[in-house]
Each structure stands twice: as structure tokens, then as C-alpha cells.
Amino acid sequence: MIGAVLSGDKDAYEKLVLEYHKSVYNIALRMTGSPEDACDITQDVFFKAYRSLKHFRGSASFGSWIYRVASNMSIDHLRRRKRQHTAETVYLDDSREGERPAEIPDVSGEPYGELERKEMRRAVCEGLDMLPEEQKLILVLREVNGLSYTEIAETLKIELSTVKSRLYRARARLADCLLKKGNFFETYSSNKRKGG
Amino acid sequence: MSDCAKYNTLISAAADGELGIDEKVQLEEHLRSCVQCRSYLEMMRKMSAALRDSAEEPPEKLxxxxxxxxxxxxxxxxxxxxxxxxxxxxxxxxxxxxxxxxxxxxxxxxxxxxxxxxxxxxxxxxxxxxxxxxxxxxxxxxxxxxxxxxxxxxxxxxxxxxxxxxxxxxxxxxxxxxxxxxxxxxxxxxxxxxxxxxxxxxxxxxxxxxxxxxxxxxxxxxxxxxxxxxxxxxxxxxxxxxxxxxxxxxxxxxxxxxxxxxxxxxxxxxxxxxxxxxxxxxxxx
Incomplete structure (x- = not known):
């Protein structure tokens, strides 16, 4: 497919766009929090990719490559924007980074309805927005885009062990943020109580 | 808690289904006797589900x-x-x-x-x-x-x-x-x-x-x-x-x-x- 694109086949490139644009959009969306910015970034990513395809060395998959471009451009955009909600994390106690929350709620509740799911999505996106760029990105790649650890390692050019530890730290931090906000895990706890 | 701390990255990887066989055995053995770690694993899974749910469709014409x-x-x-x-x-x-x-x-x-x-x-x-x-x-x-x-x-x-x-x-x-x-x-x-x-x-x-x-x-x-x-x-x-x-x-x-x-x-x-x-x-x- 890459060869076809390099030969000038724009239809071939369109197939790549259709296959990857949703994932690229979601990387940009979750990193920036703005649908408009995410559209901008997505268009820029694919435009750049098209112009740079002749430099694509093929040592990684096209997906890993384009996710890397998307990640870099999203971070670049965040830094350029320098808005308040992309400032340094509001994590209150850096000395506990990497530790679990002190109290772990019982989250073995019953299934929840659409309204609760919507509330949880909102809460987790807000929590995600409070994380440092590096941790936010790895969670987005893993959870939102569904990349395997190997694919994440390839995309970010880090070791597998680093993927594991960085993911853990990101999750621990996110969990702490959500517990401090006080609404996310209460949804589970309240369901447990409703369940009797 | 210090004993449980060493299982942190394993629990995170378990939520992703990315444990090796030995790691899986090790963690399962620990989970049998540790309620807190079981809860923590469940918490990780719930959080992951909510994150996965946050994926959105881009504009139709993108x-x-x-x-x-x-x-x-x-x-x-x-x-x-x-x-x-x-x-x-x-x-x-x-x-x-x-x-x-x-x-x-x-x-x-x-x-x-x-x-x-x-x-x-x-x-x-x-x-x-x-x-x-x-x-x-x-x-x-x-x-x-x-x-x-x-x-x-x-x-x-x-x-x-x-x-x-x-x-x-x-x-x-x-x-x-x-x-x-x-x-x-x-x-x-x-x-x-x-x-x-x-x-x-x-x-x-x-x-x-x-x-x-x-x-x-x-x-x-x-x-x-x-x-x-x-x-x-x-x-x-x-x-x-x-x-x-x-x-x-x-x-x-x-x-x-x-x-x-x-x-x-x-x-x-x-x-x-x-x-x-x-x-x-x-x-x-």
C-alpha cells in the first residue's frame, strides 16, 4: 500500500486515511480535549505523513509511525497552546507518585446504566486531562486506541518494561485524581449498595 | 502494603491481559489471599473500561x-x-x-x-x-x-x-x-x-x-x-x-x-x- 502511495496513487492513501483517521483523531482529542483542535491536528498529521512518506523506513508499522506523528503533534500543540487546563498536573502530593491510593473502594458493583456510563466517561476524561503529557499519552494509546504493549513500545520508542511501569504510574495517578474528585468510584460503591 | 506494592505493575498489566505465564501465576497466588489487591485490580479494570468508552467518532467529513x-x-x-x-x-x-x-x-x-x-x-x-x-x-x-x-x-x-x-x-x-x-x-x-x-x-x-x-x-x-x-x-x-x-x-x-x-x-x-x-x-x- 505504501508503495502504491509513493507511486502517486491517492486512492491508496485514502485507504490508509480511512483506516487510521479515527485513531489519530482520538489521540489528538484526548490529548488536547478540543474536538476542533483534534480535527486540525488530524488533518495536519495525515498531510505531513503524505509528504513524508518517502522517508518512511518501514522499520515500524505504518500505524506505529503515524501514531507517533500524531502523538508528537498533539504534545507540540499542547505546549504551544499553554492553556490553563494543560498546565502542570494538579496532582496534589507528588511524593506519593506511583503509589496506590491509600483507600481502595469496593468497586464490585452491579452493571450500571447509560447515564452512569456517561458520567464516568466525563469524569475519567477530566482526570486524564490532569495528568502529565507522557502519562496521558500512554493511557490514550493503550485504552482509547487499544494498542498492545509491543505497539506502544514501537510507537513511543521505549522499552517494554518502560511501557509497563509508565502505564502503572499513569493509572495510579489517574485513580488518585478520580478519588480526590470523589465522584468516579462512588458510582461503583453506590451500585454495590443498591445491589444489596 | 509494602508487600502489595511489588504487585502494582503486575496488577496494571493484568488489567491489560499482558502478563507472562510466570507473572500470572505469581499474581494469582497473591490475589487469593489479598482482598485489597483484588479490589485494586477491579478498580484498574473499571477505569480502563471508562477510558475505552471515551473514544469518539470524528466528524463525518474529516x-x-x-x-x-x-x-x-x-x-x-x-x-x-x-x-x-x-x-x-x-x-x-x-x-x-x-x-x-x-x-x-x-x-x-x-x-x-x-x-x-x-x-x-x-x-x-x-x-x-x-x-x-x-x-x-x-x-x-x-x-x-x-x-x-x-x-x-x-x-x-x-x-x-x-x-x-x-x-x-x-x-x-x-x-x-x-x-x-x-x-x-x-x-x-x-x-x-x-x-x-x-x-x-x-x-x-x-x-x-x-x-x-x-x-x-x-x-x-x-x-x-x-x-x-x-x-x-x-x-x-x-x-x-x-x-x-x-x-x-x-x-x-x-x-x-x-x-x-x-x-x-x-x-x-x-x-x-x-x-x-x-x-x-x-x-x-
Whole structure:
């Protein structure tokens, strides 16, 4: 497919766009929090990719490559924007980074309805927005885009062990943020109580 | 808790189904006797589910917009996507004004810029105006009516080119910059590493310029980089986007940009498409 694109086949490139644009959009969306910015970034990513395809060395998959471009451009955009909600994390106690929350709620509740799911999505996106760029990105790649650890390692050019530890730290931090906000895990706890 | 802490990364990997066999056995043995770790694992899983649920569908026409960009290709890549037609029109107008005078200098100067000393002075605004004739603003913005037509993207930026002077020079210049930009751009989205005579990194202001996004997504603002000097009073009320060292970036309304340009408030203008991203850089002295 890459060869076809390099030969000038724009239809071939369109197939790549259709296959990857949703994932690229979601990387940009979750990193920036703005649908408009995410559209901008997505268009820029694919435009750049098209112009740079002749430099694509093929040592990684096209997906890993384009996710890397998307990640870099999203971070670049965040830094350029320098808005308040992309400032340094509001994590209150850096000395506990990497530790679990002190109290772990019982989250073995019953299934929840659409309204609760919507509330949880909102809460987790807000929590995600409070994380440092590096941790936010790895969670987005893993959870939102569904990349395997190997694919994440390839995309970010880090070791597998680093993927594991960085993911853990990101999750621990996110969990702490959500517990401090006080609404996310209460949804589970309240369901447990409703369940009797 | 200290015993449980060593299972932290295993629990996180277990939530992803990414444990090796030995790790799985080790963790399962621990979970049999540890309620807290079982709860923690469940918490990780719930959080993951909510994150997965947060994926959204992009706008229906996004892939069409992307392909439209690709098809425009050589002439499109000067400004960011949402501002592309309006901002591209603005730059093309500038290029129209200055193309005949600037092109031989810029074609050589693109390589010269890479190794230029900080003292090298590009053509000043006033010199540009006299070189190409006064068509109004020093930035060559079309009058409001044409500018708004271009913003609506009627026939896109080529409409402005066709209606303006010397379209051939404009095409040639745009192609020249696009070609040079590609050479400097690395595949993974990172700027080319600076080396002797190489393209500059984004934040290198030692040579007095940086690239910027000419218009944000609502097409009403420009980012103006003020380096080494005093900003005009007109920028006092503009939002500061970035302030680092001797550089301050302002978010300037389009109309103000035009008036500042026509008043000659900017003493130097660089056109920088080295990294294939953004076009116009404005430096004040």
C-alpha cells in the first residue's frame, strides 16, 4: 500500500486515511480535549505523513509511525497552546507518585446504566486531562486506541518494561485524581449498595 | 502494603491481559489471599473500561477534508488546517506582492538562512513595498471583500492567485518552499535535528525567528513572535501565548495584524517553511 502511495496513487492513501483517521483523531482529542483542535491536528498529521512518506523506513508499522506523528503533534500543540487546563498536573502530593491510593473502594458493583456510563466517561476524561503529557499519552494509546504493549513500545520508542511501569504510574495517578474528585468510584460503591 | 506494592505493575498489566505465564501465576497466588489487591485490580479494570468508552467518532467529513488537503498538496501547506484557506490566501497575497523581488533572494536565502548569522538582515517591509509597488497593506492582504471571499473558500486560494499579479511566480515560490520543506522533515514528526547549516529547531531563536501558526482554528488570529525587541503598544492588550527568554508570542486579531503591517510596525519578515509546518514569521526590532 505504501508503495502504491509513493507511486502517486491517492486512492491508496485514502485507504490508509480511512483506516487510521479515527485513531489519530482520538489521540489528538484526548490529548488536547478540543474536538476542533483534534480535527486540525488530524488533518495536519495525515498531510505531513503524505509528504513524508518517502522517508518512511518501514522499520515500524505504518500505524506505529503515524501514531507517533500524531502523538508528537498533539504534545507540540499542547505546549504551544499553554492553556490553563494543560498546565502542570494538579496532582496534589507528588511524593506519593506511583503509589496506590491509600483507600481502595469496593468497586464490585452491579452493571450500571447509560447515564452512569456517561458520567464516568466525563469524569475519567477530566482526570486524564490532569495528568502529565507522557502519562496521558500512554493511557490514550493503550485504552482509547487499544494498542498492545509491543505497539506502544514501537510507537513511543521505549522499552517494554518502560511501557509497563509508565502505564502503572499513569493509572495510579489517574485513580488518585478520580478519588480526590470523589465522584468516579462512588458510582461503583453506590451500585454495590443498591445491589444489596 | 509494602508487600502489595511489588504487585502494582503486575496488577496494571493484568488489567491489560499482558502478563507472562510466570507473572500470572505469581499474581494469582497473591490475589487469593489479598482482598485489597483484588479490589485494586477491579478498580484498574473499571477505569480502563471508562477510558475505552471515551473514544469518539470524528466528524463525518474529516477523511474528506484530509484527502482534500492531500490533493491540494503543494500550495496548501503553509498554515494550519482550520485557517488554511484564509491564512493561505493571506500569505499568497504577501507572496504575490513580494514574489518577483523576493524569490531569487529567498530561493538562495533559504539555504543562506540556515547558516545566516544573527546579524543578517532580511528585506524590510518598506523595502518590500517599494520593490513590488504599493498595493495597500505591506502584507499584501487583499481588500476585505476579496479576503472574505477567500475565507469562504469559494475557489480556494488559487482564486486569489489567478486574480493577482504574476501567478506563475507564486506557484513557483510555493513549490520551491514545499520541496525544501520536505527535505528537512523527519518521518516521525520531529523537527530535523539541527546541525551545521541545517534547519533550526522550533524554538531556536538565535537567528531571530521561529515558525508559528498563522491563524488558529477560527481564522481570526495570528501568533506573532516578538524577539529581541519592544512590541508595539497595539499588542499590549493582546493575549500572551508564550514568554520565554527574549521571546514573547502574542495572539493578535487579524484586523490588528493588517493595520500593524500597513503601518510598517514590523521591521523584518521571514517566510519560514523549513519544517513544512508554518509559513509566516514576524520579528520586531
Amino acid at each position: 477523511s474528506e477534508w484530509i484527502m482534500a488537503d492531500v490533493k491540494l498538496h503543494n500550495t496548501r501547506r503553509i498554515f494550519g488546517a482550520y485557517g488554511r484557506y484564509t491564512a493561505l490566501a493571506a500569505v499568497l497575497c504577501l507572496v504575490i506582492l513580494g514574489a518577483a523581488a523576493l524569490r531569487p533572494r529567498l530561493a538562495a536565502g533559504k539555504n543562506a538562512m540556515k547558516s545566516a548569522s544573527p546579524d543578517a538582515a532580511p528585506m524590510s517591509v518598506s523595502a518590500e513595498k517599494s520593490a513590488v509597488g504599493d498595493t495597500g497593506s505591506a502584507y499584501g492582504y487583499a481588500d476585505e471583500e476579496t479576503y472574505d471571499d477567500l475565507a469562504d473558500g469559494a475557489d480556494g486560494p488559487m482564486q486569489a492567485v489567478n486574480e493577482a499579479a504574476d501567478p506563475e511566480a507564486v506557484y513557483a515560490y510555493a513549490a520551491d518552499t514545499a520541496e525544501n520543506a520536505e527535505e528537512d522533515y523527519e518521518a516521525d514528526g520531529q523537527p530535523a535535528q539541527a546541525g551545521p547549516g541545517d534547519a533550526l529547531s522550533e524554538f531556536d531563536t538565535s537567528r531571530g525567528y521561529k515558525k508559528y501558526a498563522a491563524a488558529d482554528y477560527d481564522e481570526k488570529f495570528f501568533e506573532v513572535a516578538v524577539i529581541y525587541g519592544e512590541a508595539p503598544e497595539e499588542l499590549a492588550d493582546c493575549e500572551i501565548l508564550l514568554s520565554e527568554g527574549e521571546q514573547t508570542d502574542y495572539r493578535v486579531p487579524k484586523e490588528l495584524m493588517q493595520s500593524l503591517g500597513s503601518e510598517g510596525a514590523f521591521s523584518e519578515i521571514y517566510f519560514d517553511d523549513l519544517l513544512g509546518e508554518y509559513g509566516l514569521v514576524i520579528v520586531l526590532n
